[in-house]
Amino acid sequence: MSIQDKKLVSLLEWIKNTNDEQLKPSSHSYISSKLEVKDYGINGGRGINATSNINRSELILRIPPSFLLNTNTVITHISKYNDSIKLSEPYYTSLYTPYNNLSDKFTKVYESLCLTDLLNLTSFQLLSLYICLEKQRGENSFWKPFIDMLPDISDFKYTPLIWKVNQVSNYEKLLLLLPKSTKQHTDNVYKRFMNDYEIVENLLHKKDFKNYITIELFLWSWMCINSRCLYMTLPQSKTSADNFTLAPYVDFLNHSCEDQCSIKVDGLGFQVFTTNSYSKDQQLYLSYGPHSNDFLLCEYGFVLPYENKWNDINISNFILPLLDNNQIDFLKDNDYYDNYTLTAQGISFRTEVALAVLQEQNPQSSRKLQALLNGISDGSVYKYKSDLLLIEILEKIIHTCNNSLYLEYSDDEDIPTRERKRIIGILYRNMLDICKQVKEKL
Incomplete structure (x- = not known):
């Protein structure tokens, strides 16, 4: 079994955890037995494949709140290491969050933060910070199985932001070759990224935690979020841009111009239903939105080479x-x-x-x-x-x-x-x- 396959097995074991019977509603996950994660090669990457026929309007995935990575779950997890962060909202207290109370250099960061520090960050900034720290915590992190299955920075090699930040070979010439609108979009993404990085860096420096996050690590975390975040209304959001979550396994659904799956978010968590019927060995897709290739390249790092009806x-x-x-x-x-x-x-x-x-x-x-x-x-x-x-x-x-x-x-x-x-x-x-x-x- 390859390393990637072992990581997938760990992800499935983690996400199907049932040690929370006392919680109402239960945070049990559901992954249809008609699904499998399949590698579609160098141009297709990993996606979700139908192992048998799937009906229209069929529930195929349910990821409960405990396994969704967003502002609320991040603050809840950080509060486990910080007694000064008092959370009274029912949304927080219903989460399944097992802890072995291990303390390391990264949980020291959590201990230094107050609730105001966390809420002053945008969702993007908070999650980028948190994923960077949790990745470095390794086995001590509750989120390790999910983080291990996030893409590598090499999976974003076509993203102009990556060219510019990492200064890849011939990056200056490549940026000049871009269509003007794509170059402008790239510049806007770069400004967003640098603003988020500087705010997080300033916060860490203020707390005397210098050199805890490199720009390369932050870039990887930021791109994972940018390319995988899904809309979800959150009670703590200050703006609509903060209303998103990361959903393990759901993020294996690749993009299509057509809506082939629909999403429902409620007390049971993040649920995915089919809007089409599928035959055995068909790949399932989820539309990320009406995005042109220009947008897909700058934000996600890929294009649809044959036909994209949203091109403009x-x-x-x-x-x-x-x-x-x-x-x-x-x-x-x-x-x-x-x-x-x-x-x-x-x-x-x-x-x-x-x-x-x-x-x-x-x-x-x-x-x-x-x-x-x-x-x-x-x-x-x-x-x-x-x-x-x-x-x-x-x-x-x-x-x-x-x-x-x-x-x-x-x-x-x-x-x-x-x-x-x-x-x-x-x-x-x-x-x-x-x-x-x-x-x-x-």
Whole structure:
């Protein structure tokens, strides 16, 4: 049995724990006997496979609160090492949290924290800190079976954030090769990551725990969370961005554009039902959301190479420089400033508005424009000039894409660079396909 298979066995033994009969409701997990974790190879990774026919609307997974990793469970676990953290909410006290009271250098960190310290962190910051410390605790960690099955940093090798933080071979050239919108997305992800790292580092330094977490370890933890978090409303959340959890085993479900499974969250925990029927040896999927390849690459580290119906192109960098101050003010006042996109079906309404505003010297006083915004007019009065400008933009993008398609067939001797260039080439091919389809309809 391989090391990975042994880790999977440990995960299943851990997650099926039944030593909590006194809890109501019970925190028993459920994993359908019709499921197995299967390795789909270098491009597919691990996923969930049907070992026999599965009906539509069938419960296939239930992961109870005790085995969900989120703000509430993290604070509950930390409180086991810190008597000053008093938790009275029923949600906390119903968790199954066995402890052997082992103390190590990392639990000393927990002992130094107060509840305010924990609640001042975002869910992302708290979980990133906690997973980093728990990974280093090894056998002393309740979460070891789950942490052992999280992906390695090498599994995120296509993520531009990884290129930049770890300064991989040719990373500066690779970042310059990215489409502008992808580069902007990468910069935004990098800012989020560095902000979280600096806040956690400052907290540890304030508590005199220096050099407990390297940036490489934090990056691994942060990417595991970013690529595997699932929406779940939490009572302690300050913003909607804090409403997420990690769910062991559920995270083996790979992404599909179509919803093939549905999620229900209640007192029993995190439950997954099928929305399709499955035949034996079919892979089960879960939609991560309506995400383009640009988003999937920057946030999760992969793309759908053949067909992704959510692919779009952000053309804001072509439109924004054309706007005068008066037009900018109008768009901002009406919440239509920036984020101008188009898909294979055509331009978004937001983009249509921006193209119309470009044709108005005094948009604030334009009845035609107000009619468009209010849905009274279909905007046909603007269509001719909007189409001319759009064709000009499309031709510029097509030219850029044609000059960049070679990346998909890169033959660099440096294999990692070659693979990363090919991923970038796929993004340009996606853009080219959209531009051609839109242009044909004009």
